[in-house]
Amino acid sequence: MSDQLKGRNVIITGAGSVTGIGAGLAYGLAERGANIAVCDINEEGTEKVAGDIADRFGVRTIAITVDVTNRAQMQKMVKETVSAFGQLDVMINNAGIIEHATFLDMTEQSWHRLMDINAMGAMIGIQEAAKQMIAQGKGGKIINMSSIASRQSYPAFAHYCASKWAVAALSQAAARQFAEHKINVNCMGPGIVKTAMLDGLDREFVSKGLTKLPGEAIHDLSVGIPLGRYSLPSDLVGTAAFLASSDSDYMTGQNILCDGGMVML
Ligand SMILES: NC(=O)c1ccc[n+]([C@@H]2O[C@H](COP(=O)([O-])OP(=O)(O)OC[C@H]3O[C@@H](n4cnc5c(N)ncnc54)[C@H](O)[C@@H]3O)[C@@H](O)[C@H]2O)c1
Known part of the structure; x- marks a missing residue:
């Protein structure tokens, strides 16, 4: 296994679900040498994943309980990561939820829930990571979890799709905003x-x-x-590792679908 990410310090939100994409990326990037801040609203999950990764790969890990919709908690997450690892190199905004609702059944309540966690959570994550990376002055990588639903919309999940189009839109704007600081902002979109x-x-x-x-x-x-x-979360590791590494230094504002070919544009 390549050690292309050796010593890189990575935050992953939504990484406390053992079978989830965030945890899968945490394992995969740790195997490539990265130190991982395992962050999630599920405290028990973060501790399990962080402990397991440290045991298996010998990298540094920290478990942080955080609600991505809470600015103060997100600021504390970045601060704790930097004090544990020294600096922040890669931020992966992965936490997210989905709900099923036909178009006519969507409610304001579920709209706000999805938009808050999926879109506003990514917005806060991008902002707090960028502030830290700008202060460090060495660039950085921000990876946001979009979806095929950020490119095609489906009537049974319209609010989810809207939240993922929002993630892609935020990523493009942030890519332009932070390019002068050598901070790359890209999305990866599973199927x-x-x-x-x-x-x-x-x-x-x-x-x-x-x-x-x-x-x-x-x-x-x-x-x-x-x-x-x-797919399984392990199918997504290669794309995340690429976006987290210097191999993608000349790439920003992109939304890479890793979906087995479901959406071709
Ligand atoms: N599973 C899929 O097929 C699929 C496809 C495309 C995109 N995605 C996206 O990938 C990401 C991860 O999805 P998954 O399938 O691993 O889901 P999952 O439910 O297995 O994991 C999501 C994690 O996010 C955490 N979380 C939820 N709300 C949070 C909050 N407010 N603050 C912090 N953490 C919170 C949960 O506790 C959970 O650990 C999501 O953004 C999802 O939209 C998933």
Whole structure:
């Protein structure tokens, strides 16, 4: 395994779900040598993932409980990471939620919940990371988790799609804003990834009578993926490692889909 990220200090939000994308990236980037601040609203999850990574890869880790919608907590997260590791090199704004609702059933309440966590959380994460990276004066990498839903919108998840288009829009604006500081801001957009989020959606479909059997929704969502299967968090590590490393120094404001070919534009 390459040690292209050796000694790079990385924050990953939403990394406390053991089967989730954030945790998958935490393991994968640690395997490539990065020190990881494992951050999530789920305290127990952050401690488990951080402890496991330290044991397996011998890198430095820190577990931080944070709600990405809370500015003060996000500032504290950056501060604690810098005091533990010395500086912040890479920020991955990954925390997110999804909800199913037909277009006419979307409510203001669920709109605000999704927009707050997925979009405003990314906004605060970009801002707080950029402030720290500008103060350090050595550039940096900001990676925001978008989705295929940031390029195509689906009627059963319109508010989720809006929140992910917002992530892509914020990333482009931030890329232009911080280019002079050599801070690259890019998005990566998964397609169908088997995580707790997808399992929850699968259960929601059964409980609403939209599907009959557990696993059916994930199967239906995966039908027709050109590369022939849904993905796992480990499928996303290579793209994240590329965006976190100097290999992507001449790339900013991009939204790379890692979706098995689901969306081709
Ligand atoms: N699973 C997929 O198919 C898929 C596809 C495209 C994009 N994504 C995106 O990838 C990201 C991770 O999704 P996942 O599938 O790993 O989901 P997940 O539910 O497994 O993990 C999400 C994590 O975010 C955390 N979180 C939720 N609200 C938070 C908050 N306010 N503050 C801090 N942490 C919070 C949760 O505790 C959880 O650990 C999300 O942004 C999601 O929209 C997922």
